[in-house]
Amino acid sequence: MRIAVTGASGFIGGAIATALADDGHRVVGYGRRPVGWSHPSGTYRVWDLARGPLREPDRVDAVVHCAGLSDPWAGFERALLANRGGTRSVVRTFPGRRIVHVSTSAVYDAASASVQVAEDARMPERHLSAYAATKALAEAELGGRDAVILRPHLVYGPGDPALLRRLLAGIRGGRLLLPAAAEVPHALTHIDNLVDAVRRAAIPFGPRGTFNVTDASPVLLSDAIGELLERRRVEARIVGIPTPAALRIAHALERTARLTGTRPVLTRDTVSRLGYERTFDLAAAREHLDYRPRETSFEGAEHW
Template identity: 80%
Template sequence: MRVAVTGASGFVGGAIATALADDGHRVVGYGRRAGGWSHPSATYRVWDLARGPLREPDRVDAVVHAAGLTDVWAGFERALLANRDGTRSVVRTFPNKRIVHVSTSAVYDDAGPSVHVAEDARLPERHLSPYGATKALAEGELSGRDVAILRPHLVYGPGERAMVRGLLAAVRGGRLLLPAGGEVPHALTHIDNLVAAVRSAVIPFGPKGVFNVTDAAPVLLSDAIGELLERRGVEARIVGVPTPAAFRAAHAVERAARIARTRPPLTRFMVNRLGYERTYNLTAAREQLTYRPRATSFDGAEAW
């Protein structure tokens, strides 16, 4: 099968493109920067989706749309251009093709927890970040099409660097401050589980709809972070901060950052994502995609 993968120069898109090429599919990976991804049996092309559709698209049978802007401090207009308008470019470039859209659990987020949320849950009218808001709008661009929308939560695994770097940088004086001390359940998503869901969904005329995609069962966030730090050889004691207090502190940090025109080390979105339960119903993926996720695992994290 001929498959286009957007965002191939990134962590998620690159892992998906590599896995599909390894499976024997004829993959064309797209990314914004030259030399962003390579595979012996695949093709890579530069494409900035925010600039509009491709004039001469490759012939493909299906598209995995993994490109997007995840920077929660990017501003609404920039996020809108990358996420909603980028998705619009994909639809216009590859009309009438099967699309697997990699979305995010952030589309569910408002100011409270997400507890065993199913895909038919009503999305909030107001999101805490441009990321969640514009990814929800991107999903709207796919309405009525042959599409499977995947919503993972906190994707991690080999090749992920931004989240690990941020976590390590947050350790100060042997302590790591976390909202609620990380004593909240989270259903994380290992990149291998996300790739498995894509493999099941990418088949033309496969199951349509929206699917939560996470590891097999939730874990305590404090346990997950503690294991990751231990595997990286970092000694740190997790110190709990009440989530409301952390939220107020983040608000103040954001205001100061806007005045100074700098990037804040802490945001309300970060506190909201980490300080409350984030668990999701996997029934739809299990039944329609025959999704069989593995348990949360940090094997090999020493090298991430």
């Protein structure tokens, strides 16, 4: 097939574009960066989706939409333009084409634990971040179309510098302070599992709908973080702070940041997502996409 991948200059989009090209598909990768994704069987084009549709789009059979603004502290208007506006640009550029929209578990209610949440869970009236709110609005742009919406949680794997960088930034004096000491179940999403879900979803006129996408089984977040740090030979001990206390601290930091025009070192959205259980029902993906994910693995993390 001929497949377009937006956000190809980023971690998730780049991994998906490469995997699809390796499968033998003709891939056009789109990104905002002048120099981005490359592959012998692919083409890279610069496209800032926030600026609107392409005037001369490539002819494709399907689109995998990965582009978006994930900054939890981004202003609402900026996030809206990138996430909902970017999705509108994709829909208008490729009318009638199969769209696989890589969304996020952040659209679910972050104010309490997510325990085996299914896709039909009631959406919160108010999200804790503009990112979550605008990703939910972006999903609404795909109603009635030949589309699949995938909701992964905490995507990790080779090529992702962000997870380790965030962890290292939080280490002080050999201690890593985390809500609830990260002793909470989380269903992470290895990039290979997400790629597999995309492969199964990209078939034109195949099953439509919204699907949770994670690894096969939840793990304790503390175990996952500990293994990752150990494999990277980083010595740090996880120290816990009660999640309610961490939320109060984050709220105070957010208020100060708004007054001073700075960026908070911690947000309520981040605390809530780490300090409560985040597990998701995979029954729909297993049944309709024949999704068969592998277990969480940090094999090879020494070289990420």
